[in-house]
Amino acid sequence: MNKIRCMINDVQYEIEGVPPTMSLLHYLRDVLHLTGTKEGCNEGDCGACTVVFKDAAAKPEPRYRAINSCLLLLPMMHGKKFYTIEGLAKGDKRHPVQDAILKHYASQCGYCTPGVAMSLFEATYRHDMTKPWQFTEQMAGNLCRCTGYRPIMECVRELAGTGKDEFADKLREPELPLDTxxxxxxxxxxxxxxxxxxxxxxxxxxxxxxxxxxxxxxxxxxxxxxxxxxxxxxLINVPELREITIDDSGLHIGAMARLANLENMCQDKFVPFGRILRYFASHQIKQIACVGGSVGGASPVGDFAPVLMALNASVRLISSRGIRSLPMSQFILGYRKTAIESDEFIYAFDVPNIPENARCASYKVSKRLELDISSVSGTCYVETDENNIVTVARLAFGGVAAVAGARAKLAEAALIGKEWNEENVEIAAQKIADDFSPISDFRASAWYRQTVACNMLRGFYQETLENHVPARMYRPTATIQLEQ
Ligand SMILES: Cc1cc2nc3c(=O)[nH]c(=O)nc-3n(C[C@H](O)[C@H](O)[C@H](O)COP(=O)(O)OP(=O)(O)OC[C@H]3O[C@@H](n4cnc5c(N)ncnc54)[C@H](O)[C@@H]3O)c2cc1C
Ligand code: FES
Ligand code: FES
Incomplete structure (x- = not known):
């Protein structure tokens, strides 16, 4: 097939004659003149451009996913069905999302409102929103400058999981063919x-x-x-790459596993992933961004590489020559440089089980809690024997060195063979300052980065005294916490 076959608001399109690097946002606004979808930042930060698509392969059943149309390249739409704000009302009949926005006064200037409405639309047909964090997370990618978030949060609390109308039926309708x-x-x-x-x-x-x-x-x-x-x-239409499984040997994450799926799966098991993903980008980005993309660019400020590195994960690379496996420590070679050969791509990650005697937690410090790149992120992993002596220590950081998931080798060496106590942790924390010489930039100064990395180890010691693999505490991030 050489045309992009997709559906937008139940109308089928075969797109051609436009650049493949055009975003869905610009196609909607400039070609189809569907100008309800708004442009704010054009880089995934504001949510004004939010639309939904039907994820037919979602498990246990098909579902809608809200995404940023400014980041979706047109060919990625091939074989999929999309809805924009224009598709919600049927003639004079408003969609329940629109009624809720009116009822709760959840719009003032209205610029953010189409995007807010589409995130609310997704929530209306989600049946997995049971935990308090899921409600704030659902709306965290939609910035609003004038309404205030309380009315918006009231809408999502009211709508979540209530959708039983024609849009719920559409989730069961047949798909477009998924050809190449x-x-x-x-x-x-x-x-x-x-x-x-x-x-x-x-x-x-x-x-x-x-x-x-x-x-x-x-x-x-x-x-x-x-x-x-x-x-x-x-790789968006290759189903094998989406799998996430847990078996006796550990966690196996396909390169195209959605960050949102991994976050949901890692709330009780492999918790360091669930913790870091809660404050990773936004809901819309996690619905489409993948683990392979998160590590493939080897960004030194990426939040994912430190977790994989500290948990001693390995990466499987695939090409027409076959599959090979490498430990993460041999995968990242330098600044934005990986061991991927030019005919290869990432196939999956394998993460060993976290044993009973291990302590492990991931941390992220950024200027803003939601939707911000880390100033420093880090994952600490320590195993001790029956005498409380450290046998394994892996401390991996982002934002303090040129390489993704940089290990604090001097600090690790200072811990091995020593008793796991506050005094020895303090000695190791001071070594982190010798491990890294971070740079100053607009996000943080070198001093700040170094100090935060040292404090992460100190905090890790305190936090894991009782609970060895702590989950992140729920902290509401909208302007007001609603009663749960
Ligand atoms: C608004 C915003 C907020 C963000 N917040 C965060 C954040 O909080 N933390 C964070 O770490 N990152 C953040 N990011 C960066 C980015 O979104 C994430 O790293 C994301 O996980 C990238 O995944 P993707 O699937 O979209 O990658 P893509 O954009 O598709 O690819 C990223 C890179 O990986 C390569 N690649 C993709 N797939 C493979 C593969 N299978 N094998 C080999 N190479 C591959 C690509 O060629 C490219 O170089 C943010 C980005 C935006 C726009
Ligand atoms: S325009 Fe801001 S997220 Fe797309
Ligand atoms: S209503 Fe004005 S930005 Fe949200």
């Missing part, structure tokens, strides 16, 4: 394979192809830095 897309326009080629074999073959014959998972990084480079490439390959 090979789209080209004006010298830009965008390949969207539907099988793993096709993906491997294409990558081995197009070694410069830029891989696209959720495009939350790739699109920002296109939108804000005009960084374009001749060839792209998106």
């Amino acid at each position: 897309l090979d789209y080209e326009y004006d010298g830009e080629r965008f390949y969207v394979p539907s099988t793993l074999d096709e993906a491997c073959d294409f990558k081995s014959s197009h070694r410069d192809a830029v891989l696209v998972s959720g495009a939350s990084d790739v699109s920002v480079l296109i939108n804000k830095h005009a960084r374009k490439n001749d060839v792209y390959m998106s």
